[in-house]
Amino acid sequence: MRRCAACAAGIEGEWDRCPLCGAQLFGHPSPDPLPSVPLRFSRRRLLRILVLVSLALIALSFVVQLWLGHRPSQFGAERSVWLGVCTMWLVTLMAVRGRRHLARGTLQLVVVISLVCTYWDYLTGWNSWSLSFAVPIVCACAIVALAILEQTVRHEAGEHVVYGSLTAGLGIVPIVFLLLGWVTTPIPSAICVAVALLTLAMLFVERGGEMRHEFGKRLHL
Amino acid sequence: MNRRSWVRLDNASNIFLAARSDVDTKVFRLSAEMDEPVDPGILQEALDATFERFPLYHAVLRRGVFWYYLQDSDLRPRVEPERGPTCAPLYQAGRLGLLFRVMHHRRRIILEVFHALSDGTGGLWFLTDLLTEYAQRTLSAAASSVPGDSATDPAPGPSGTVPPAPEIASFSPYELEPDSFAHYFRRRRRRSGRSSRFADAFASAAAPAPLGLQGLSPSPSADARADGSGTGTGSDAGTGHPRRIHRVRGTRTPDLRTRAIELTMPTSALLSESKASGASPTMFLTALFLDAVRASSGGLGARRTLSASVPVNLRQFFPSTSARNFFATIRIAHTFDARPGSPADEPGAISRSLEAEFRPQANARALAPKVARFIRVERSPLLRIVPRPLKDLVLGWVNARENRRLSVAVSNLGRVVLPEPAASQVGRVLFQVSAVRPQFCAISHGEDFTVTFTSPFTQTDHVREFVRSLTDRGVPVRVAAARVTEHELQEVAG
Known part of the structure; x- marks a missing residue:
């Protein structure tokens, strides 16, 4: 083992100079009990900053749209492209973020896409296309997608039953659109509600105990 | 469908999650230097045997609406050579992984634990069992020509840590007598079968420590001792020091390692x-x-x-x-x-x-x-x-x-x-x-x-x-x- 005369201490490993005071060591080196680990620079912080900046820009873009007016005559091609790019970027960010938890990611996408479509509909003069078509179709597709996911992708126990039932719960919401007469074409909403109710009924019958267990765990007080 | 056992994380452990950062990962390390270079195969066998006896170490950390919770998992730990910096992160939000790792480097056996799971004393119980298993197996390997060697029998519980390790550190879920360990903990509904006994064992092992106390009667042998088992975060029992405190400043390491x-x-x-x-x-x-x-x-x-x-x-x-x-x-x-x-x-x-x-x-x-x-x-x-x-x-x-x-x-x-x-x-x-x-x-x-x-x-x-x-x-x-x-x-x- 090498020694540092200034510190009067033995220095383990293959140091040429004392790691404490920098003085030249003397004696024979001994095997290092600690490995030399190359420096690693994580891109996580950079990615986090990029995501936050992106989200801030997207939120700003959506807010600015309000000031630019919400009549069809005020909503030109430029604003469509602008909003389209923002929406695409938002969906991409969410898809990347939710890639490890597909069921949860799907639910989040359904919520975001539904809200963006409704807002877009409002900005273009409110023709009810969002509530008549976009929201029910997105919800129904998500319910079917989650059913396919459950059969094809390995998932953590309880994950599907929670997000599957939440998505199906969201799928019942179009019944409100129907009852309040907010839709121009009732078929998509009716199909969505039917699919949602059927899915919920199947989940209750087949996995009611598991649902209670999972929700009890996640909402535990 | 498998319904996993779970226990919510107590506030004292929650602080480790709230205080966790890239610089301070809230991971602690216990390592032991053996007299010979470590055999990874034997260490894996020792880890498998020890892991079976510690239901708490099966836990992954999940997020609920109101609490974090520890949930039982099917994950198995793998022994690895030490390749990363000391106390590298163990928990990342959204990723399900075990909250400890076992590594080796030359003659060292290294255990790293996320502090929300256990404190130093709890970690030492695990390391003690691991070392005992490993030592028994290396002895057995050295004397493999002797037939009927009993070195692979389950190890006795760790006996000499400070304070002495309790029975929970050495029980086997397969031999569990519910009364033998449950008497310190909250009463739980009795269920039969191995899986529910394991679930009970997990729930008991993962329950917050103070909630398992039977009243606040101190141990008769309790004496003031300056030995700490936590690693620096917790509720502060100190008296107020009105003066301004000197804080040590310095240059952060290049990649924020410890x-x-x-x-x-x-x-x-x-x-x-x-x-x-x-x-x-x-x-x-x-x-x-x-x-x-x-x-x-x-x-x-x-x-x-x-x-x-x-x-x-x-x-x-x-x-x-x-x-x-x-x-x-x-x-x-x-x-x-x-x-x-x-x-x-x-x-x-x-x-x-x-x-x-x-x-x-x-x-x-x-x-x-x-x-x-x-x-x-x-x-x-x-x-x-x-x-x-x-x-x-x-x-x-x-x-x-x-x-x-x-x-x-x-x-x-x-x-x-x-x-x-x-x-x-x-x-x-x-x-x-x-x-x-x-x-x-x-x-x-x-x-x-x-x-x-x-x-x-x-x-x-x-x-x-x-x-x-x-x-x-x-x-x-x-x-x-x-x-x-x-x-x-x-x-x-x-």
Whole structure:
């Protein structure tokens, strides 16, 4: 083992100079009990900053749209492209973020896409296309997608039953659109509600105990 | 469909999640140096056997709406060679992984644990069992020609850690007698079958330690002892120190890894020095640490008070078999005189003054209200309905406020007494923790007393002063340092 005369201490490993005071060591080196680990620079912080900046820009873009007016005559091609790019970027960010938890990611996408479509509909003069078509179709597709996911992708126990039932719960919401007469074409909403109710009924019958267990765990007080 | 056992994470453990950062990963490390290079195959077998007996270590951490919770998992730990920096992150939000890892490097067996899962004492129980299993298997391998060797039988429970490891550390879920372990814990619904017994074992092992106490009657053998088992975060039992606290500053390591420097010294030499100073080893070392920080600071300026947090293992006062976090921290401080050479600033005088400050706070009577308060907080209806992200924010703020009141942290796990055949195969045992401020962790085994300094900064001046204080007193010290800067790493690369 090498020694540092200034510190009067033995220095383990293959140091040429004392790691404490920098003085030249003397004696024979001994095997290092600690490995030399190359420096690693994580891109996580950079990615986090990029995501936050992106989200801030997207939120700003959506807010600015309000000031630019919400009549069809005020909503030109430029604003469509602008909003389209923002929406695409938002969906991409969410898809990347939710890639490890597909069921949860799907639910989040359904919520975001539904809200963006409704807002877009409002900005273009409110023709009810969002509530008549976009929201029910997105919800129904998500319910079917989650059913396919459950059969094809390995998932953590309880994950599907929670997000599957939440998505199906969201799928019942179009019944409100129907009852309040907010839709121009009732078929998509009716199909969505039917699919949602059927899915919920199947989940209750087949996995009611598991649902209670999972929700009890996640909402535990 | 498999319904997994789960237990919500207590507030004391929640603080580790709220305080976790890229710099301070809230991971602690216990390692043991064997007399021969480690055999990874045998270590894996030993780990598999030990893992079966510790249901708590099967846990993954998940996020609920109001709480984090520990959930049983099917994941199996794999032994790996040490390739990363010390105390590298173990928990990442949204990723399900075990909250501990076992590694090896040359003669060392290394256990790293996320602090929200367990404290130092709990980690030591696991390491003790792992080392015992490993030692038995290496003996068996050496004497493999002898037929009917019984070395692969399950190991007895660890018997000599400080405090002695309880029965929960050594039970097997396959042999579980519900009454034998459940008597310390909340009454649970009895179910039959192996899986439900395992679920019960998991739920009991993962339950917050104070909630398992049968009242707050202290252990009859409880005596004030400065051995800490936590690693520096917890509820503060200290008295108020009105003066402005000196905080150590430095240059962060390039990739934010923890700077670790291990010091090894003979136990007898250190004990005789601490005895001569009239203080316990922990207070003696803390005094040297504070003096080393002063000496390396280049002048304390207006902030002349240095404070240290010292975790105290509550199991020594309130018997508990839980391996979960069960410690309180006591804050002690010393104000250096503006005039150099004051007799009160001699390390011996500092250690006696720290001892006088620490001792009245480290006993069952002083700590009982803290544990009672903890249980009250855990059961507070108001806190229960606060959503988890808000809890994280509040606890993060509480932690940041605590950090401003601390200069350094120290933790002493005390003397480890391993059962045979582990005792004869293990040399020194080391203990260290990720750090947001300069910190040391001490532990001893046999004649090897180790003090490992960790810090988020590259500077080693305070360690240099600490080592020179010891060597000036005739205590021989060996130093092992991990390379953290580009310059240091280039030395070995070139």
